Amino acid sequence: MKVIGTLPSMSAVLERQEEIWPERGTTAVELQELVRKRYEFQHGPDPSMAAITNPTIFVSGRFPGGDGFAIGQLAMYAEGDVAVCQTTELADRVVDDLVAALDENLGFRFRTANLERRRVSNLVFEFDEPIDHLLSAIGTISALADARSERGPLGFKRLAFGDQNMAPINDYLEACRRVDFHIERRVGAPEGSNWFFSGAPMSTAAHVALLTEIEQALTQLRN
Numbered sequence: 423m424k425v426i427g428t429l430p431s432m433s434a435v436l437e438r439q440e441e442i443w444p445e446r447g448t449t450a451v452e453l454q455e456l457v458r459k460r461y462e463f464q465h466g467p468d469p470s471m472a473a474i475t476n477p478t479i480f481v482s483g484r485f486p487g488g489d490g491f492a493i494g495q496l497a498m499y500a501e502g503d504v505a506v507c508q509t510t511e512l513a514d515r516v517v518d519d520l521v522a523a524l525d526e527n528l529g530f531r532f533r534t535a536n537l538e539r540r541r542v543s544n545l546v547f548e549f550d551e552p553i554d555h556l557l558s559a560i561g562t563i564s565a566l567a568d569a570r571s572e573r574g575p576l577g578f579k580r581l582a583f584g585d586q587n588m589a590p591i592n593d594y595l596e597a598c599r600r601v602d603f604h605i606e607r608r609v610g611a612p613e614g615s616n617w618f619f620s621g622a623p624m625s626t627a628a629h630v631a632l633l634t635e636i637e638q639a640l641t642q643l644r645n
Contacts, residue, residue, distance in 0.1 A: 423637045426608075426617055429544040430494050431626055433513035434504040434598035435521060436538040444529035453498075454478060456527055457520070460486060461493055476500055477593065485516060496520070497594045504594040509626040510541040540598040543629035544621045546608050549637050552616055580606040598623075603632075 451469060458466050461483035476499060483493040493516055494506040505516035517539075521532035560581075567576045584602035603622045611617035622629045 423550070423634045424548045425630055426546040426548055428509050428626060429546065429619075430506050430508065431510045431513060431544050432504055432506050432542040432594060432598055433510050433517050434502050434540045434595060435517050435532075436502040436540060436595075436599075437532070437535060439500060441535035442531050444531070446529060448528045448530075450478075452528060453524075456523065457496065457498070460523055461496065461516075462486075463493075463496070477595070485512070485519070495594070499595050502595050502598075504598060506594065510543050510624075511626055513541070514539075514625075541623065541625050542598055542601050542621060543624055543626040544619070545626065545629060546611075546617055546619050547630075547633055548616050548618070551641075577607070580604060 454467060454469065457463070457480060461480070463480040463483040465481040467478050467480075478498040480496045480498075481494070483496065485491050485493060491507065491512055494508075495504075496506070496516065497504045503517060503520060505513040505520070507513040507516060521530070521537075524530035525532050564575075564577060568574075582602045582604035584600070584604075601621055601623050603620075603624075605618050605620045608615075608617040608619045620629065620633060622632065624632070
């Protein structure tokens with residue numbers, strides 16, 4: 423299994439306002455100003471709408487320090503915060519830094535709260551063989567469908583595992599809460615390539631390990 427590349431991935435911290443909000447309160451303007459300056463975001467909410475914007479979304483920032491990296495988006499909701507970076511490991515660093523900065527500078531109480539961490543990893547990969555060759559049942563289903571198709575061959579498209587009915591997901595926090603583990607053909611991949619896209623509710627490192635284990639298990643079953 424070869425990782426072609428990672429795609430923007432997410433790390434979220436789910437919170438309850440009564441546990442984390444400063445005892446002396448804070449204003450939306452103070453909160454947004456701290457975030458904008460700390461991560462040098464190029465785009466963000468209109469300050470005049472600060473108190474009524476939900477979620478508050480910042481775009482195109484940079485993690486501070488000598489080993490800084492790009493932050494695609496930071497979305498702040500009443501019930502959680504989501505960082506979007508090239509891997510979940512980088513996004514984790516943003517979320518960890520954010521909650522520490524809010525505690526230190528504005529009196530938030532994240533360090534004593536019961537927080538939940540959720541992650542979404544997205545990447546493009548290539549198995550050594552087509553997935554329908556590795557998993558004979560998929561190949562059988564594909565052949566049966568092809569035989570009855572009125573518009574030509576119907577190749578493998580998508581395999582998904584989840585615990586909920588997947589209605590369309592339209593925001594970051596909802597994606598972190600209920601994204602499926604799925605594998606599908608990579609749209610726009612080079613012709614003849616064996617590239618797939620996969621999303622998963624786990625870290626990027628765990629996602630790569632899982633795909634490697636899947637390929638190994640399918641190869642052993644076939645042999």
